[in-house]
Amino acid sequence: MDYFGQFYLDSEKDIIITLYKEGKTLRYVLRTPHHTTGNLITNLAHLCHLPITYEKNGYKMIEGQIPCYIDGHNQQVYIFRLGNTKVANIYPDGQIDQKASIPAIAKTLMSQTKDYDLDEFKTLVKTYIREEVKFHSDLHTHRNANLSPDLLIALGIFHQIRYPYYYIKKLNLSLSASQKRQLEMDRQKVAKDYRDSPLTGKYLDRRIDDHTFINFAELILGNLDDAAENIAKIRTSLAVMKDGQAVFTNLEKVYLYRYVFTKGIVSEKKYLIDDYRKLQDYRNIPDQDIVKALAQILKDSHNPYYAHMNLYQNELLWVARSYQAVGVTYAEISDTALVKKSEAAQVLQDIHEVMPAITQETGVTLRFLAAMRRIPLTIVKDAVDHDNYFLENLNVLNAIAKDPYVAGCDFVGEELNDIKELKDVIKAVVKLTKDIPSFVIRIHAGENDSLPDNVLNSIECVEDALAEGDTFPHMRIGHGLYTPSLKTQKGQKLLEKIKAHHVILEFQITSNVRLNNLSNLKYHPLKQYLNEGIACVQGTDGGALYGTNSIDEQLSLERMLDLTFDDQLKMRQVEDQIIAYSLNAFEEKMAAMPKDIAIADYYNKQIALSAKDIPLSVSKRHLDPYTLFKDQITPLPTHKIPLIVVGGSFNNITHNTRLRAPETALLDDLIKRADPSKVFFVIGPKLTGYEKYVLEHAQGFDIFCFVPSLLTASEAQKLKHQNVKMRVSIESSPLGVYKSFTYEIFKRRQSIIIAFDGNSAASNLIQDAKNSSYKSRTFIDYHCRILKDKAKSLQGYITFFYDGDHADSMLHYANTYYRALSHPEEQKRKHHHS
Structure with a gap:
């Protein structure tokens, strides 16, 4: 055939x-x-x-x-x-x-x-979708997540960005013989620059590979025999994981792969250098969507409005075209570059230069939210000066807040800390922008169930920042998925404040599911808010990253949450009001903008003039566990199997674990029958609940406690007199400690997880264990409703335990994994189709 x-x-x-x-x-x-x-x-x-x-x-x-x-x-x-x-x-x-x-x-x-x-x-x-309720905005999205992998690949080829050797190795991309030979020669040159580096072993290799590059156009067009396979692998690296729900650790890794393209640096070595922009070989790329995109990009290069676009400007054009294709006419994009002293002025110049032509072609209006990270990305935070992090953000925001393309600001990042820790920062934002009536303050809150008071606390932080007679600013809450029950006194208080201040809630159902923040759709609160008369809108959270777009998102809301025509009409009316107001505000700000200025020079001067000290309270989390507990920090044993006990440290801030006799009896049985020479226990940092029970009763076993990278005085005091070995997490927040279980255990060995209790952090730990290439086993207490919902979404990978005896099964897996330690080639197994 x-x-x-x-x-x-x-x-x-x-x-x-x-x-x-x-x-x-x-x-x-x-x-x-x-x-x-x-x-x-x-x-x-x-x-x-x-x-x-x-x-x-x-x-x-x-x-x-x-x-x-x-x-x-x-x-x-x-x-x-x-x-x-x-x-x-x-x-x-x-x-x-x-x-x-x-x-x-x-x-x-x-x-x-x-x-x-x-x-x-x-x-x-x-x-x-009925035309009357079709959404035309994307009010919650992020700069580095807006373009599909195919478009990023096409733009990477055209702009001939440099692609790191490390990612070629990490993704197992295929190279031609000449490409391999040239990269190895280049790598040897780079290695000479690191002869005196304090790094050793794999860390030094990583640094060298990170700074050895191939021209991305050469990688694809110079090896068309392997292009189909390589493109498929690169495409996969630019979206969240395929075989299930991801967690924030996966998202951070995807962002690194995307940064190569979204923040790409043009390669010094040009492909087809005589007339490299023709790139005639592109027609032979074995993917028609990439070929079509490249054909249009090459056509654009002869358009006088687009001919001199840099990579970022070209990305803006394709973001607008992507929105045009799904009927979105207005979007607000969060961008952390707008609060960075080294980037903000140039980014605004790029925007001013191309947006008029982009809007004229596509009919799409793009505006931007200056985004501040509530905590730095785990994977790059070593490069951040913590003392000046928010101070720089605020000073830059003060300089650029009146720009017509800046619609407001955003507090972004994984929700690991109480928003009240940023109270001084929010107060500074409110004061710095109070003379800009249209300025939007958006806070990511209620995305997971670890901090259910964050939505209410966000509103109260803004309230507390107002002086007498000040008007409450335009405020939006990003996600708002988890709050106290709206039927409780605290829930009613929240509803009253949302209505009183006209706070708008933004919902992104696909990212909620794909990032493991929502496994059971019946708990989604959108319909309840709509019934209460709360103003709600839809966003995509950066749809390309999650395999969605505005249309798919609306269809998902309609089908998954049973939204009616009237429900969607309410949301459409809210976004219509936002769009109309925002367009009018843009015209007013544009009229007030100084004329005939060099945008980058102007804002660099404004940033320099705006620099001032802003009082920010010092975090209570500042003690260094490496200094306090240096004698207790010990590597995990490699010759034993970890028994990870979850039940106390991974709860939300309002939830305390209560011990049940059947569960403690199970632990007693396990402790009695397990062999300390074959297994060791791992617990979280709070030393409560079932984790505390293990610490008090598992005499003769190695017990390791993962602690945050920064401690409060009370946490340090609690740990001080415990006979426990320690591992220090990569995260400063206790809620982020789950990430270190992934890095130090799930990615390196098989393990047993025994989950008695927990909320979002426990669900993330369980999901990470399932996502790992090492085949571990997770046991979940059937009496924990939240974890039971998580387990039901992982049928076939989870074992429930009830009031009966499951120590036999746990020990069986532990002994099986222990035997595999002597055959490491058998230990790392992935599930396959067959």
């Missing part, structure tokens, strides 16, 4: 439908090659009552014949259905009219469980 065509059921090109034709017979093959567990295709087959078949390599596929019909115009049309849903009309000339798709939420949940429980209505979604 001859190849006839191909299309995808999802935005990330993970569910591939390939069509073959022989005579009048049209057949299809459905594959999911980027999902290694096989859960996605297995659950989809079960949902649609279709048989699984196997390719020669053992990978699963679904195949079948597509029936041919004669329509009312006596024309042939092949109608492809899955279950009872029409997915596409396929015409003899090759035209494919797709009618339905699978949203990223459903794909994610299907990927990580062996028992998917959403129905066909929520899985195969018809792509139609």
Whole structure:
């Protein structure tokens, strides 16, 4: 049979439908090659009552014949259905009219469980939205997450960015013989620059590989034989993980891969240097979406309005075009560059130079929120001067806040700290911007359940910053997913303040699911807020990163949360008001802007003039555990299996763990029967609940406690007299300690997780263990409702324990993993289709 065509059921090109034709017979093959567990295709087959078949390599596929019909115009049309849903009309000339798709939420949940429980209505979604309620804004998104991997790849080729050797090795990309030879020669030159470096071993190798580059155009166009495989791997690295829910550690890694493109540096070595912009070989790239994008980028290079665009400006153009394609006319993009002294002025110049032409072409208006990280990204925080971090942000914000393209500011980042810790920073923002009536203060809050008071506290921080007679500023809450129950006294207080101050809530359901902040959709509060008359809008959180866009997001809200026409109409009316007000404010600020100025020079001077001391309180978290407990900080034993006890340290701030007799009896049995020469215990930093019980009763065992990288005086005092060995986390907050379990345990060895209790941090730890390439086992207490919901989304990978005896099973896995220590090649196993 001859190849006839191909299309995808999802935005990330993970569910591939390939069509073959022989005579009048049209057949299809459905594959999911980027999902290694096989859960996605297995659950989809079960949902649609279709048989699984196997390719020669053992990978699963679904195949079948597509029936041919004669329509009312006596024309042939092949109608492809899955279950009872029409997915596409396929015409003899090759035209494919797709009618339905699978949203990223459903794909994610299907990927990580062996028992998917959403129905066909929520899985195969018809792509139609009533015009009256179609959303036209994206009010919650981020600069480095807006462009699809294919567009980033196309822009990287055209601008000939440099691509690090480290990522080539990390992604296992294929090189031609000449590329490999040249990179090794370049690497030797770079190594000479690090002859006196204090780094050694893998850390030195990483640094050298990070500073050895290949021209990205050369990587792809200079090795077209391996381009299809390399592009697929690079595309995967630019989106959150495929086979299930990710956690923030995964997101941070994806951002690093994206920075290579979004903050790309042009390579010194040009590809086809005689006339490199022609890049004629691009037509042979084995991906038509990338080819089409490159063709348009090359065409743009002859447009006088676009001919001299740098990479960032070109990204803005394609962000606007991507929005235009889904009917979005207004977006506000959070960008941390706008509060950095070294970047803000140039970024604003870039924006001013190209946005008029971009808006004229696309009809899309882009505005920006100057984004301050509540804590630095874990993966780059060593480069941050903590003493001056917020002070620099505030001084730069003071200089650029009146710019017409700056709509407001944003507090971003993983929600690991109480927003009240930033009370002085919020107060400074309110004071610095009180003379800008349109200025928006947006705070990410309530994204996970660790700090359910953060939404209310965010509003009260702004309230407390106001002087008598001041007007409450425009305020939006990003996410607002977790708060105290709205039926409680505290919940009613929250509703009253939201209404009184006209605070707007933004919801991004796909990122909530894909980042492991929402596993059970019935708990989503959007409908409840709408019923209470609260103003709500939709965002994408950077849709390209999560395999979604404005349309997919709205369809997901409608299907997954059962939003009615009236529900969506309320949200549409709120965004209409925001758009109208914002456009008017832009015109007023543009009229007040100094004329005929060099934007970068102007703002660099303003930043220099705005520098001043702003009183900021010192964090209570400042004690160094390396200094306090240097004798107790010990490497984890490599010859034993970790038994990780979760039950006390991973709760939210309002939740205390209460011991139950059956669970303590289980621990007693485990301690009694386990062999201290084969296993050791690992606990969190709070020394409460079941973790404290282990510390008090597991005599003769090595017990390791992970502690934050910065401690309060009370935390240090509590740890001082404990007979426990320590590991220091990469995170300064106790809520972020779960990340170090991943880096030091799950990525290096097999383990046993025994989870008695916990909230978001515990769910992240459990999800990270499942995501790891090392095959560990997680046991969850059936009596913990929150963890039970998490476990149900991971059916097939979790063992529940009840009031009965599960020590036998735990010891069985521990002994099995212990035996594997002597055969390390057997220990690291990934799940495969076959």
